[in-house]
Amino acid sequence: MYWYLIGSIAAILTTFGFVPQIIKMHRTKSSRDVSLATLYQFSAGVVLWALYGLHLGDVIIIAANVVSFITIVAAIVLYYHYSRQ
Amino acid sequence: MYWYLIGSIAAILTTFGFVPQIIKMHRTKSSRDVSLATLYQFSAGVVLWALYGLHLGDVIIIAANVVSFITIVAAIVLYYHYSRQ
Numbered sequence: 001m002y003w004y005l006i007g008s009i010a011a012i013l014t015t016f017g018f019v020p021q022i023i024k025m026h027r028t029k030s031s032r033d034v035s036l037a038t039l040y041q042f043s044a045g046v047v048l049w050a051l052y053g054l055h056l057g058d059v060i061i062i063a064a065n066v067v068s069f070i071t072i073v074a075a076i077v078l079y080y081h082y083s084r085q
Numbered sequence: 086m087y088w089y090l091i092g093s094i095a096a097i098l099t100t101f102g103f104v105p106q107i108i109k110m111h112r113t114k115s116s117r118d119v120s121l122a123t124l125y126q127f128s129a130g131v132v133l134w135a136l137y138g139l140h141l142g143d144v145i146i147i148a149a150n151v152v153s154f155i156t157i158v159a160a161i162v163l164y165y166h167y168s169r170q
Contacts, residue, residue, distance in 0.1 A: 003137065003140040006133055006136050006137050006140070007133075007134075007137040007140075009133055010130050010131075010133030010134040010136070010137050011130075011134075012130075013126050013127070013129050013130030013133065014126075014127060014130035014131065014134065016126070017123055017126050017127045017130060018123055019123075020120040020122030020123045020126060021119075021120035021122075021123040023120070024118065024119075024120040024122075024123075025118065028117075028118060030117075030118050031118055032113075032115075032117070032118050033109065033110065033113060033115050033116060033117050033118035033119050034106075034109075034118050034119060035105040035106035035108070035109040037105035037106075037109075038102055038103055038104075038105045038106040038109075041098050041099075041101070041102050041105060042098070042099055042102045044098050045095050045096075045097075045098030045099035045102060046095075046099065048091055048092075048094055048095030048098065049092075049095040049096075049099065051091050051095070052088065052091050052092040052095050052145075055088040055091070055092075056141070056143070058141070060137075
């Protein structure tokens with residue numbers, strides 16, 4: 001239970017790690033200094049982490065990385081949206 | 086061996102995920118659009134992931150998150166450095 005909590009908090013923090021970046025891009029309407037390569041590298045990474053989680057049979061790792069992928073895709077969409085302006 | 090490879094590639098991609106962001110800040114000498122909250126949230130998250138990895142006894146998860154922490158601290162230092170300019 002204790003480790004489940006540690007893993008869950010870890011998962012919540014990194015899964016939603018790009019949410020403040022999404023909010024900041026939305027507020028400033030700018031993505032100029034944001035690294036697109038970082039976003040693409042993370043999106044590829046979390047897909048592979050999800051597969052590795054499947055192998056370990058660890059629900060926390062799978063769920064965290066699937067949700068993470070969704071937030072990173074949202075960040076990439078916003079990046080392109082604001083880089084056009 | 087196959088899963089070890091998947092896990093290792095996942096670890097390399099996300100561990101060094103902020104390296105392109107560090108390079109971009111260094112090139113543009115600007116961190117204005119970068120979210121500091123994202124960097125702090127990730128640094129807290131990877132510390133907890135490393136602890137969770139210790140619990141699982143998974144060397145890949147431990148190593149990935151320890152190195153990840155170091156690169157995020159480097160990104161935070163650069164953020165402050167360029168936000169002063």
